[in-house]
Amino acid sequence: MSLELKPTVRFLQLPEGVECTDMYEVEGIYGVCITPSREYIIYDKVLGERSLSELEKSIQDLLRSVITRGEKEVSKIIEKADPAVKHILQRQFFGYGVVEPLILDDNVIDIHIVSGKPIRITHRKHGDLDTRITLGEEELKELVLRLSTLAGKVISEATPLASFIEPRYETRVSVVYYSDVTLRRGLTVDIRKQPKKPWSILKLIDMKTLTPEEAAFLWLVVKYKIPVMIVGEMMSGKTTVATAILNLIPPKSKIMTIEDAPEIRLCTPYWTRTTTRDSPENPVTVFSLLRVALRLSVDYVVVGEVRGEEARDWAQAILLGHGAVTTFHADSPQSALLRLTTPPISVNPQALRMLNVFVKMIPFRRDASLERRAEIYVYDEEKLIPLYTYDPVRDVTTLNPSTENPIKSFAFFKRVGLAHGISLDDLEREFDCMKKIISEVYSEAKSKDPKLETPDVCELSEILYKKLHEAGFY
Structure with a gap:
């Protein structure tokens, strides 16, 4: 019996036929498209070179090697990864998932996330824009845990309100966590960031x-x-x-x-x-x-x-x-x-x-x-x-x-x-x-x-x- 593993990694794709009024690259690994309907679409550039099914197979092979060879260190897996997908794995296991590319974009100055809703960003040039990225409640809870752990903050239903500095990118993070304060109806995260290269x-x-x-x-x-x-x-x-x-x-x-x-x-x-x-x-x-x-x-x-x-x-x-x-x-x-x-x-x-x-x-x-x-x-x-x-x-x-x-x-x-x-x-x-x-x-x-x-x-x-x-x- 063959072992099939479904990847838990999210890819960022550029929809076919989408019209872009502005395009640029982020860190050489992501592309950004601003649409006439004021949408912000960020995508993995590698998907323009290789098919999604091919990339998913590469990740399946890596996940399979964990079980067959007993490698438990995720960092070792990533080191063996295809260079084309290495950054995708790094953001998934060590970063902030699909939110990480938004943080890396120097033109994005604010990221507003409400569980179950499309993420909204504020762009230095284009102002408020919608994205096509949505985080479910469990995904957003995991993101909050990663952000707060790095900052040394404890966030729970008992302490649902927090504002702190995330040390990796020096961003200001504000959280309203799932609790009686929100009537147990989701949670909200706002990430305020400053550009690495200030405007002169x-x-x-x-x-x-x-x-x-x-x-x-x-x-x-x-x-x-x-x-x-x-x-x-x-x-x-x-x-x-x-x-x-x-x-x-x-x-x-x-x-x-x-x-x-x-x-x-x-x-x-x-x-x-x-x-x-x-x-x-x-x-x-x-x-x-x-x-x-x-x-x-x-x-x-x-x-x-x-x-x-x-x-x-x-x-x-x-x-x-x-x-x-x-x-x-x-x-x-x-x-x-x-x-x-x-x-x-x-x-x-x-x-x-x-x-x-x-x-x-x-x-x-x-x-x-x-x-x-x-x-x-x-x-x-x-x-x-x-x-x-x-x-x-x-x-x-x-x-x-x-x-x-x-x-x-x-x-x-x-x-x-x-x-x-x-x-x-x-x-x-x-x-x-x-x-x-x-x-x-x-x-x-x-x-x-x-x-x-x-x-x-x-x-x-x-x-x-x-x-x-x-x-x-x-």
């Missing part, structure tokens, strides 16, 4: 998120440690812009980042990266990390996101002149100021006088793509003034006509000049020089690499400051 300020200019003049203004602002708050709704690109801005900080500056999930990527060698710890026995809070930051004598303190009462601690940090940069959930700078100064946050309004620059993210959909634009507001002498505003009809962002001069029109730049021993005229000249450098570097980089994958954020910082120093500004 040049990429944001190319995507029309920022104009060259806005980029130059933000460069000047972070160089002179003027606090910046980036506001917007969820998935509006706040962290992407924050990372690009922070990589305009002078090279070799001492920076400490404080986050609940590690999302920001910086290039300086003197970067102290910290995360909060939610533990009943030994909690590590934003306040305790801010206190350490002050003792470390860092140049910049970056709080990845302000949500609640920790905003009061963050406000104290900006009063000490540490060039704080943070993100905040609000639909506008006006809403942000209102939330910050009213319960339960209740930041002293006097402390917010030092918060001088807001960046407002404006996400919208155009055709099949997700677009983002950024406006810049100045908070000066307790007045909120739009500086660079977006016109959706013309799709352009321009300097507010009522602002005669972005530098000399605002009182806080006088404070900056006194603190750094520089005149307003010199600040204005440096700003003009930065605008010229940004435009020149963008044009040169675009001509060499239309996708602007180079220079990366680390190389760009060195290039910009080298040109700035050559122009006589230090």
